Structures are given as structure tokens and as C-alpha cells.
Amino acid sequence: MGAQGGRGQRRRMRRLTGTALFVAAFFLSAALAGKGCFLLADKCISAFARGSSGEEGAVEAADAGDSGGIVMVSDEAGLTGLVAIDAGHGGEDDGCYRDGVSEARVNLELAKGLSGKLQELGFDTVMLREDDESLPSLEERVKAAEAAGADIFVSIHQNAYDGTQAGVSGIETWYCGNLADSGRLAGLVHKGAVEKTGAVDRGTQETDELYVIRYATMPSCLIETSFLSDSAERRAITSQAYQDKLVEGMAQGIAEYFGAK
Numbered sequence: 001m002g003a004q005g006g007r008g009q010r011r012r013m014r015r016l017t018g019t020a021l022f023v024a025a026f027f028l029s030a031a032l033a034g035k036g037c038f039l040l041a042d043k044c045i046s047a048f049a050r051g052s053s054g055e056e057g058a059v060e061a062a063d064a065g066d067s068g069g070i071v072m073v074s075d076e077a078g079l080t081g082l083v084a085i086d087a088g089h090g091g092e093d094d095g096c097y098r099d100g101v102s103e104a105r106v107n108l109e110l111a112k113g114l115s116g117k118l119q120e121l122g123f124d125t126v127m128l129r130e131d132d133e134s135l136p137s138l139e140e141r142v143k144a145a146e147a148a149g150a151d152i153f154v155s156i157h158q159n160a161y162d163g164t165q166a167g168v169s170g171i172e173t174w175y176c177g178n179l180a181d182s183g184r185l186a187g188l189v190h191k192g193a194v195e196k197t198g199a200v201d202r203g204t205q206e207t208d209e210l211y212v213i214r215y216a217t218m219p220s221c222l223i224e225t226s227f228l229s230d231s232a233e234r235r236a237i238t239s240q241a242y243q244d245k246l247v248e249g250m251a252q253g254i255a256e257y258f259g260a261k
Helices: 003-033 041-052 103-120 138-148 180-197 211-215 231-237 240-257
Strands: 082-087 124-127 152-159 171-175 201-206 220-227
Touching (some): 082 103, 103 124, 180 220, 211 220, 231 240
Parallel strands (some): 082 152
Antiparallel strands (some): 171 220
């Protein structure tokens, strides 16, 4: 079975498992509450059947008046997927470093935030670097994403400018054109990040010179979320409030990639 087929099968299994757990939890909670247990049985069975056949789609919310006050939770239109998140650099490699701010540390903070946000939305994630001490090679990062069966690969970095022009700042996102969907992924992640933060939009750019997005076998992008060489942007990217906006924007783009409306 090819890489795409294997990932598709894993997505179907995650949908099936999630639906089965939802149905079991619903009946258990309804039974404990002593109401509404059987009034929604047909809807639960239908939802399970749709998950078994691999069809995507939201589980329709039941009318609260028909269920004794119990309302089924929407499945967010069947959004599922495994996202590999790469916090660039790490270990003895700080990446770019300005006035006490380490790119590697900022990358990891954003990667952890993005992982948590995506999990809240129902996605699975795999972190390709989980601490400040480790420094996986670029090849190891790609192989780890492949071994996990990731559907997409998102690498997080910071930028720096050493020229004489003042005020160089903003977000730019890179992709490699060897996979058709990489450009679409990059565009959506970039759009979400720029919209949520109000940062300067430096656009998306295609390249085959960045290892992780060139050799990843799934759609991938690399986002440079700030210029640490710019004092205002450096202050912003180290604040929790700004990081939260970035995380929300990137997660929004990923959800749109997987079909969120």
C-alpha cells in the first residue's frame, strides 16, 4: 500500500474509533442521567454507520426538546488528520539569536501551542522536537513524520535581517512545488497567521532549497513567523498574547485545509 493509501486508511480508522467512543460515551452519560437514552438511538447508529463507511460529515444535533435536554455535539464536519509539527533548530543550534531571544525556544513554544490548539479542534499531532535539549537532524524529522503517518507537515521558524534597511518584519511562508497541495497548505496557514496577528504580509514563496519541505512525502510548509532582528516584532513574538494569536491563525489555516467551512 502506498503512503497516501496508508494515511487514508489511518484517517478512516480514527474516524471510526472516534465515532464509536462518542456513541458509547453518549449512552453511558444518558443512562446515568436517567433520561434521553433511547430517544437518540437512531441518530447515534446512523452516525456510527457513516463513520464506518468512511464518509465525512457532521453528526446532526438533536432537538433539545426531543431529547429531554440532552443535545448531541457536532463532529465539526468530520475534521480529522494527523499533523506533524516541526519546531525548527534546537539543542546547541539556537537558529537566529537576538538580544537574548532564541529562535529555537520561540519555535518550540509556538509548536507546543499549535499542537494543543489542533488537539482541541479534534486533530492528532506529532511533535518532531519536544524539548530544548534535543536536535534531531533534518532527515530524522522527515522520517519521524513519515513513520507516524502524518497527513501534513508544518515547520515553524523565525527570521532575521542583517542588512541596513530599517523595519524589516512580517510573516513569510515557504513550500516546495513537488507536491501539488503544499502550495494550498502554505497559503492557508499563512493567511490565518497574518489575519490573526495583523503582521506584515510577506507572502508565500516556492523553493526547493529547504530540506524538510523538499523531502517530506506529505503536503508541507515552513512558516517564518517573525523577524527577531526587528525590536518591535521580537517583543511581540515573545509575548503569550501574540503567540496565542499566531497559534490560532495557523490552526485556522490547517482546519481550512482539511475542509472546515
